[in-house]
Amino acid sequence: MSSKLFDLTGKTAIVTGGNGGIGYGMASEIGKSGANVVITGRNSDKTKAAVNELKKSVDNVIGIDSDVSDESSIKDMIKTSYDTFGSIDVLINNAGIGIRELPENYNTDDWNKVININLTGAFLCSREVYPIMKSQGSGKIINIGSMTSIFGLDWAVAYASSKGGIVQLTKTLAVSWAKDNIQSNCILPGWIHTDLTQGIKDQFQDRYQQILSRIPSNRWGEPDDLAGTAVYLSSSASDYVNGVSIAVDGGYTSF
C-alpha cells in the first residue's frame, strides 16, 4: 500500500500567478498529487495557455483572470474558486513583480506597486480565504519569499522590503490561525530561471555569473525545483510545521 502523506486528492489549491514561472511549476505538481487547481494571473492569454498545458496531466484545473492588487478582484477570484470546487484547502501567495532601481532613485508609484502586489496582495488573499478554511477546520497558506527576505539587494529596495514583510506575515498568520488548524509557511526560492530573472541573464551577465559562482549546487534553479516543497507544505506531511521559511536555493544561504 502506498503512503497517503503527500496525497492531495480532493483538496483544492489556489496558486496566484500560477500561469507561469515558479507558480506554474508548483501548480503542476500539486495537481499531479491529486488536487483541484486554480491558477490566476492578469494576462488572460497566458492563463488560458497554461490551463491547456496543465490539463494534460491534471484532472481538474481552472484559470481565473485576477489582479492581487485589486481587492474586489481577489474576492471574485476566491468566490469563483469556492463555487467551482466546493473547498479551498491551499492558498499559495506566489504572484509577484520586481522593479529594479537603486533606493535613491526609487519613485513612490513603483514602491507602492511592488508592495501592493507582493505583500498587500498576499495579506488580502489570506484574509479572504480565512473564513473558508476556518469553517472547513483546516487549511494551508504558503507564501513565496526570496533570498531578499534575508539579504539586502541594491536594486531591489521595494522588492526586498516586500519579501522581508512576507516572512513576518507568515509568522503572524501562523500564530493567529494555528487554533483553526491553518498552517502558514513560506518558501524562499533561490535564484530561479523565470521571466522575472530573464533580464539579469540577458542584460547583466556579470551579475548572473557572480550569483552563479556562490550557489553551491553550481546552477541556477528551475521552476520545478520548488514543486516538491510546495507539495510538502500543502499536504498533511507538514501539519505540525507552522510559521517557518524554507530556503530552496541550491545552498545559497549556507554559503
Ligand code: NDP
Ligand atoms: P514570473 O514573472 O514568471 O511570474 C510572476 C507571476 O505573477 C506571473 O504569473 C504573473 O502573471 C503574476 N502576477 C504578477 N503581478 C500580478 C498581479 N498584480 N496579480 C496577479 N498575478 C500577478 O516570476 P517568478 O515565477 O519568478 O515569480 C513568482 C514568485 O516567486 C514571485 O513572488 C517572485 O517574487 C518569487 N521569486 C522568484 C525568484 C526567481 O529567481 N525567479 C526568486 C525568489 C522569489 P500575469 O503576468 O498574468 O499577471
